[in-house]
Amino acid sequence: MRQDVECPYCSSKLIVKAGLRKLKRQVVQKFKCNSCLRYFTARKIKKAEYPERIILSSISTYNLGYTLEQTQKQIAKRFKLKVPLSTIHSWIKEYASICTFTRLRKNVLKLFSQDSIIFSQKLQHNQIYNFQLHRAKLWLQAKELPEQKFQSLRKYLETIPTNEFPHHIFRIPDEELEKRASQLKANLLKVSKLQKQNLANKLAELGLILTKTNKERHQAIQNFMLINDSVTIACEVPVYLTRNDIAYFKRTGFTFDIENYKTPITGHIDVLQIRNGLIHILDYKPNASKVNAITQLTIYALALSSRTKLLLKDFKCAWFDEKSYFEFNPLHAVYRKF
Numbered sequence: 001m002r003q004d005v006e007c008p009y010c011s012s013k014l015i016v017k018a019g020l021r022k023l024k025r026q027v028v029q030k031f032k033c034n035s036c037l038r039y040f041t042a043r044k045i046k047k048a049e050y051p052e053r054i055i056l057s058s059i060s061t062y063n064l065g066y067t068l069e070q071t072q073k074q075i076a077k078r079f080k081l082k083v084p085l086s087t088i089h090s091w092i093k094e095y096a097s098i099c100t101f102t103r104l105r106k107n108v109l110k111l112f113s114q115d116s117i118i119f120s121q122k123l124q125h126n127q128i129y130n131f132q133l134h135r136a137k138l139w140l141q142a143k144e145l146p147e148q149k150f151q152s153l154r155k156y157l158e159t160i161p162t163n164e165f166p167h168h169i170f171r172i173p174d175e176e177l178e179k180r181a182s183q184l185k186a187n188l189l190k191v192s193k194l195q196k197q198n199l200a201n202k203l204a205e206l207g208l209i210l211t212k213t214n215k216e217r218h219q220a221i222q223n224f225m226l227i228n229d230s231v232t233i234a235c236e237v238p239v240y241l242t243r244n245d246i247a248y249f250k251r252t253g254f255t256f257d258i259e260n261y262k263t264p265i266t267g268h269i270d271v272l273q274i275r276n277g278l279i280h281i282l283d284y285k286p287n288a289s290k291v292n293a294i295t296q297l298t299i300y301a302l303a304l305s306s307r308t309k310l311l312l313k314d315f316k317c318a319w320f321d322e323k324s325y326f327e328f329n330p331l332h333a334v335y336r337k338f
Contacts, residue, residue, distance in 0.1 A: 007033035050087070052209045054079050058088045060227045063101045065114035098202050099228035101137070108136040118226065121161040125170035129236040129268050130219065133157055134226050138233045141274035145314075152308045153279065157234055169264050170238055181241075181267035181299040187257040191294060191333040198318070198325040200271075200282060203229055205322035214286075218270060221284050225271055231280075237269040239303035249302060249334070256334040258299070269300050279310070281330075283319045288326060293319040294333060301330035 005015045012035035019030050032039050054075060061071045068085050076082045096102045108117065112135060119133045138157070142150045159165050172180065207224030211217050222235035243263040249256075258265070271282035281300050285291050297317035305312045312335070318327040 005031055007031075007036060007038070009033065009038050010036040012036065050081075050083065051079075054081065054083065055091050056206055056209055056224070058083065058091055059095055059099050059102075060224065062088070062092055063099060063105060063227050065105070065109055065112075065117055095206075098199065098206065100199075100230040101228050104137075104140060104230055108140070111139070112136045119161070123160075123167065123170070123236070123238060125167065125238065125266075125268075126172050129238065130222075131160055131237065132222070132226055132235045133160075134233050137230065138274075141231065141233060144274045144277055145279075149308075149310055149314060152310060153274075156304075156308050157237070160238060165238075166240070167238075169240055170266050172266065181239075181265050181303070182296050184261055184265065184295065184299065185259045186295045186299070187259070188295060188298060188333040189255060189336065191328050193294065193326045193328045195324065195326050198320065198327075199229065200225065200318075200320045201322055201325055204284065204320060208322060217286065218284055222271060231273045231275040232271055233274055234272040235270065237272050237304075238266070239269060239300055239307060240264040240266045241299060241303040241306060245302065245306040248306075253337070254334045255336060256298075265299060265303070267296070267300055267303065269304070279304070279315050281315060281317045283317075284321065285319045286321055288319055288321040288324040291319070293317075293326075294328060297328075298330045298333045302334070 006013055007015060010033060012033050014034040015031050016034060017029060018032040018039055030039055057078065058071055058075050061074050062068065066074060068088055071088055072083060072085055075088075092099075092102055117134065117136045119135055121131050123129045123131050138154060142154075144150075145153070203225050204221050207221035208217060210224065211220045225232045226235050241264060246258070246263070269281050270284050271280075273280040273282065281297055281304065283293055283297055283300075285293055294317075297319065301312060301315040301317055304310075305315065312331045313329075315330055316327060317330050318325055320326070
């Protein structure tokens with residue numbers, strides 16, 4: 001049985017492989033659903049003449065600042081297949097409503113060289129985290145926040161890859177892993193979560209196509225969003241919350257109790273966005289509809305608020321997968337007067 005494939009007709013996971021289907025430029029896996037007995041392929045891009053990985057890799061390469069001609073060469077080198085320039089251009093146009101960075105690309109390349117658009121550095125914390133900062137989008141989204149708030153956020157993000165950042169506190173012995181925000185339980189105020197569809201769902205769906213194993217899911221989705229949407233400014237952002245931070249929030253009227261915690265509480269934000277005048281903290285959760293990430297994301301928001309000196313009302317939080325998106329206001333989880 002295949003646990004990572006779901007029937008598109010009945011949503012069953014009782015799936016088995018059922019041979020191959022030969023198309024013009026690719027061979028795709030066929031599946032059979034043992035629940036409804038229907039056959040299907042796992043392709044997300046219907047009627048695609050070329051393999052999905054080639055289509056999406058072409059769009060990402062172009063949005064990394066390569067010209068059409070350079071994109072064509074990169075794809076030919078990687079996949080051993082020369083795709084016509086007109087075909088690559090048609091893919092870029094077709095997916096412009098999802099990969100919205102395309103409309104910003106021209107202006108970005110006037111201000112940033114191809115190799116300076118995205119900064120990336122692996123952080124040696126308890127495990128290796130690939131911190132990435134989209135310098136161009138950070139600059140473009142500055143207008144979404146008041147100058148002082150933007151500069152506070154920018155300064156924090158730009159400090160992360162330096163020796164000024166306290167990386168040592170993220171190297172937690174195994175017996176102290178409860179210090180991670182994702183491992184903690186907390187008593188919070190009852191907060192309403194809004195379930196809706198968001199562009200992140202479609203971006204996640206496309207990003208997952210580029211994965212080969214489940215271990216690659218987070219990285220593939222983060223990369224795809226960072227490169228191709230117009231609002232994701234950073235991924236794998238380390239944050240921490242100290243005992244003094246918690247004491248300060250409680251002195252100012254915040255109501256919350258974290259169970260059995262040790263400080264500093266640490267975590268890494270999957271996806272950080274600036275849009276609609278707010279900072280959005282997003283966490284990719286497979287099977288998002290079956291989990292509740294309010295505690296984890298509220299701690300992330302408290303931590304980033306503390307580190308940047310921004311108000312908690314400046315943040316929104318959400319967890320998502322390719323199907324579901326759950327959003328809430330972290331201030332409502334810890335403060336009664338709003």
